[in-house]
């Protein structure tokens with residue numbers, strides 16, 4: 479049996495999405511910038527996609543700029559706004575994706591000032607703490623909508639209220655939350671928002687940045703002036719078509735949540751000494767469960783599950799290039815040895831109850847085996 | 860992480876895993892880089908005047924590579940004289956596994972140190988008697 483529980487990393491392409499894309503990889507291969515019929519057809523299809531995506535997040539089509547994915551959109555948003563401002567201060571949370579954090583660190587080297595805002599033990603940013611961190615020269619706040627490791631959904635509405643009052647732009651990385659919870663830009667109150675396709679059953683290498691009308695941003699890619707001069711480069715037509723379709727398919731969020739809840743109940747009933755990382759309830763992404771299995775190490779458990787055809791992910795120190803646990807787990811205050819045994823399970827629309835039972839069985843077995851091997855099986859020293 | 864076949868074999872079915880009752884030496888070492896822990900238990904007998912590692916077991920809190928190196932270390936030194944065992948270093952351990960990813964070499968150092976600590980503990984106990 480095979481069971482994929484790593485939908486937070488990426489998802490398979492939905493058959494309907496693939497079907498929509500295929501003609502644009504074959505006979506309808508035109509460049510959307512060409513004036514002839516093939517080009518106009520491609521351009522028209524791109525604009526339909528733009529409209530679908532805009533509608534899905536409550537934006538106007540002209541506020542959507544297509545990019546090569548989440549990483550580019552985050553770089554574009556943060557560096558583009560900073561360079562339009564020339565100087566000043568920005569705030570990002572400590573648990574942002576690396577592409578946000580490293581963009582901020584790069585800006586620091588260029589002379590900008592950055593505050594890395596702390597989160598609480600469930601990963602929440604406090605709007606009040608944010609208010610205190612805003613300075614006279616703060617021009618941008620970037621707080622992700624939902625965290626990719628521990629599923630924390632930020633109180634963006636409250637955060638945006640603070641930003642509005644202070645006259646500061648708000649950017650949010652919504653790669654993980656898109657299609658799982660409502661990401662209406664006006665409800666959330668964001669000025670810029672990053673989304674991508676491969677987390678929602680669309681192809682890899684395509685995403686978008688929502689930029690509220692009137693927001694001044696420097697282009698990140700200079701060139702032939704595509705996307706109204708905001709992002710040059712020949713459009714990834716098949717990718718964009720796939721992305722447009724992927725917001726329209728059935729994401730079965732109810733089903734996913736049900737499976738995730740059955741899984742969580744199973745883990746907590748059948749395995750002792752586990753700790754849920756991140757919050758419980760509606761403030762957690764419906765597809766995410768992240769547990770630390772005490773006394774064992776995550777990379778080992780991942781490979782044991784992999785040997786049964788089960789795919790999960792870990793942010794353990796041993797699995798990282800720096801041999802440090804992930805910045806998310808340390809930011810929520812996990813001690814080193816608890817971060818060590820953290821495994822993320824992210825569920826998807828095509829998972830079944832049978833697969834959940836299968837993973838629970840194998841998980842129980844392998845945790846037991848690895849604990850037998852651990853000098854800590856009777857507790858920490 | 861691209862682990863070789865041999866590493867994964869030792870990891871999934873480790874040899875000599877567990878504790879020894881009444882061991883002659885125990886080595887407890889930690890990995891300062893990632894925070895892992897390895898305990899090595901040894902039992903020593905005398906054969907023709909030489910000290911021989913009669914039995915060896917391990918317990919490890921660590922990654923795939925840490926567990927696989929613990930396991931292969933026990934294979935490498937079981938039945939060897941103390942002299943021979945002390946010559947086994949982390950490169951031998953990694954070699955016996957068909958190589959390790961570069962970033963995982965430090966785990967094999969833990970195995971070498973674990974064994975040396977166990978032998979040191981054995982010698983310390985001898986002095987006390």
Ligand SMILES: Cc1ncc(COP(=O)(O)O)c(C=O)c1O
Nearest residue numbers: 547548549575626651653654674
């Ligand atoms: C929260 C978040 N932001 C950004 C990214 C990067 O997106 P992409 O892989 O499209 O570059 C990811 C996924 O890897 C993510 O989970």
Ligand code: FES
Nearest residue numbers: 796893921925966
């Ligand atoms: S023991 Fe941590 S990386 Fe191997």
